[in-house]
Amino acid sequence: MDGIRKVVAGNLTRLRGSRGLTLSRLAELAGISKGTLSALEQGNGNPTIVTLWALADALAVSFGALVEGADTSVPDINEGVHVRLLAREDGPPRLESYLLTLEAGAVREAVGHGLRVDERVIVLQGQVRAGELGATRMLAAGVEWTFDGARPHLYATGDGPATLLVMMRYAVAEARA
Structure with missing residues (x-):
């Protein structure tokens, strides 16, 4: 965990400073x-x-901008959910790829990302229910699906674990002051 802490600390401080935001204003x-x-x-x-997505949205940057350089995954507030940045391209369009691992019975709910983002999922192992709330689908290994990641969405496993490749394509947005 120390590696991710150092990476996030440096990226967060740099991005906040480049936007001229105080700690209070960004919080x-x-x-x-x-x-x-x-x-x-x-x-x-x-x-x-959850915290890093809130900060990324407030800074109008991608999640990857905060974790780039980390050699480990980021845990969710829910047990059994981890995400690791695999690749990042600033584009345009901005593209990022993540490895998302979920243990059996894990649920990852997202309020939706502040930036317009198409979220493409490829299930590498296991089964997962994924997609926009109210329009989720059960996906098995080898299945690919794209949905609007700016809307509230979830990833949930049943009795077994799942591993997913998640690719995000962001629209360009300006930072808020």
Whole structure:
């Protein structure tokens, strides 16, 4: 976990500084406490997928911009969910690929990403229910599906684990002040 903490701390501090945002303003935009943000920038916090997505949305950057350079996966606040950045291309369009692993019975709910993003999923192993809330599909190994990642969506496994390749194609957006 120390490696991801250092990477997130450096990327977060650099991105916040390049946008001229104070700790207080970024915390407000992201909907997290100033103490949590401060701990993350000092490399002392526990970065989770949910917190990092909130910060990425507030900075109008991709999730990958915050974890690029990490050699490990990021845990979710829910047990049994991990994501690891595999590749990132700033484009346009901005493209990112992730390895998403879910243990048996794991659920990853996302409120939707603030940037317009198409989320393409290829199930590498196991089965997973994935997609926009209210329009999910059960996907088996070898199946590929694309949905609107800007809308609330989920990934959920049943009795067994699943491994997915998740590719995201972002629309270009400007940072908020």
